[in-house]
Amino acid sequence: MTSDDIAVLANPRAGRGRHRGLLPGVLERLGASGRSVRLLSADSAEDAEKACHRAVAEGIGALVAVGGDGTVHRAVQAVAGSRVGFGVVPAGTGNDFAAGTGVPADPMTAATAIAHAVRDGHATPVDLARVTxxxxxxxxxxxxxxxxxxxxxxxxxxxxxxxxxxxxxxxxxxxxxxxxxxxxxxxxxxxxxxxxxxxxxxxxxxxxxxxxxxxxxxxxxxxxxxxxxxxxxxxxxxxxxxxxxxxxxxxxxxxxxxxxxxxxxxxxxxxxxxxxxxxxxxxxxxxxxxxxxxxxxxx
The missing domain is CATH 2.60.200.40 (Tumour Suppressor Smad4)
Known part of the structure; x- marks a missing residue:
């Protein structure tokens, strides 16, 4: 991966599977940023987190979580404190982080907004909680x-x-x-x-x-x-x-x-x-x- 790539972590079981058919459209919308879009492969929550860490270590430009708060939780372990941009496409049963940070509730609208932000080089600093x-x-x-x-x-x-x-x-x-x-x-x-x-x-x-x-x-x-x-x-x-x-x-x-x-x-x-x-x-x-x-x- 390069600094121009967008890595995507998607949970097909998020939202009890009701958004499963959205992923191709989401990837297409993200590709409108002009960047290469790559789907991360993972068979478990632990694998998903490791895949995110590897992608960040390889120097991606952005990481996008497609799913609910559990998917977001796995992804933020990798991007917290880094310069890597982070996007959320809310597609879970609970989307509380997305709702609390002003992410559009509609998944396709959220994906379009992420693509525009990547293209324009715009990101909003948002706090996270750090647990020891x-x-x-x-x-x-x-x-x-x-x-x-x-x-x-x-x-x-x-x-x-x-x-x-x-x-x-x-x-x-x-x-x-x-x-x-x-x-x-x-x-x-x-x-x-x-x-x-x-x-x-x-x-x-x-x-x-x-x-x-x-x-x-x-x-x-x-x-x-x-x-x-x-x-x-x-x-x-x-x-x-x-x-x-x-x-x-x-x-x-x-x-x-x-x-x-x-x-x-x-x-x-x-x-x-x-x-x-x-x-x-x-x-x-x-x-x-x-x-x-x-x-x-x-x-």
Whole structure:
């Protein structure tokens, strides 16, 4: 690959396959940039991430992720902190990073915008969150990291072999709701102790997760800060009533919900696995920092 090439990471299973037929048209639109377009080959999420790293190391001019937040998550591991332009064609079940950064919701429109940005040499600096695990490993994310009840549900769903599809997540919610209990969180925001006992923690670079739930409704991925939303102990009934408010972002007006902004967050709690962009990251404790302009977004 050369510095003129556009490498494309596409997930054919994104959006439960409903956008599968779009890829030829997307590649054609990207080719209107005048650059060579090459599709990266990968058989697994791990292979996809390695393919992105290889492409960046080979000196590509741009990397484009065609899929949802999981595909974006794999791609940003390679482009974070580099000069390689990054484009997103939203084609997943959840497209929260795309929505939060102003990427057109229509895949073909997004591909056309990327082609124009590449052709014109225009990119917009956008923040990313940098996660350092307890073992010293580094991961990046673009949308939201969950470290409360939603992360527990994700972990349960990932262990289940039945049922398939979204019903598995629904069942995981029911099972974990029956075991709902508050945890003691060690929380430090820019050196200030904000430790608390509660059931919900989210650290957002963008506003939403889970396909449009506005967990951090005021988050701005260009302000150099991360938004932190926490919730005090809530009963099962209160949790059920809170969920519809997440779609509107009005949950932050509840007196049991707290909102903060910080450049660096240190968070720890027993028996919690953090999930970022819907992907498993690592067990707490974690250190999360905002890295301003860490990605050059093509849109």
């Amino acid at each position: 695990t307890g073992q010293g490993d580094v991961r990046w994310y673009g949308a939201v990291l969950a470290a409360g009840f939603d992360a527990i549900v994700n972990e349960r769903a990932n262990r289940m072999r039945w049922p398939r599809g979204p019903r598995r997540y629904d069942l995981a919610i029911v099972l974990e709701m029956a075991r709902l209990r508050p945890r003691r969180y060690r929380l430090e925001l820019d050196g200030v102790d904000r430790s608390f006992t509660g059931v919900l923690v989210a650290v957002g670079n963008c506003r939403s997760y889970g396909g449009g739930m506005l967990i951090c409704p005021d988050a701005d991925p260009t302000d150099g800060l991360l938004d932190v939303v926490v919730a005090a102990p809530l009963g099962r009934g209160a949790m059920v009533r809170l969920k519809p408010r997440l779609r509107r972002g009005t949950h932050v007006t509840d007196p049991r919900v707290g909102s903060y902004r910080a450049r660096e967050i240190r968070i720890g709690a027993p028996d919690i696995i953090g999930y970022a962009d819907g992907e498993r990251v690592a067990a707490l404790p974690l250190v999360i920092s905002c890295e301003p302009g860490a990605v050059r977004l093509l849109r």
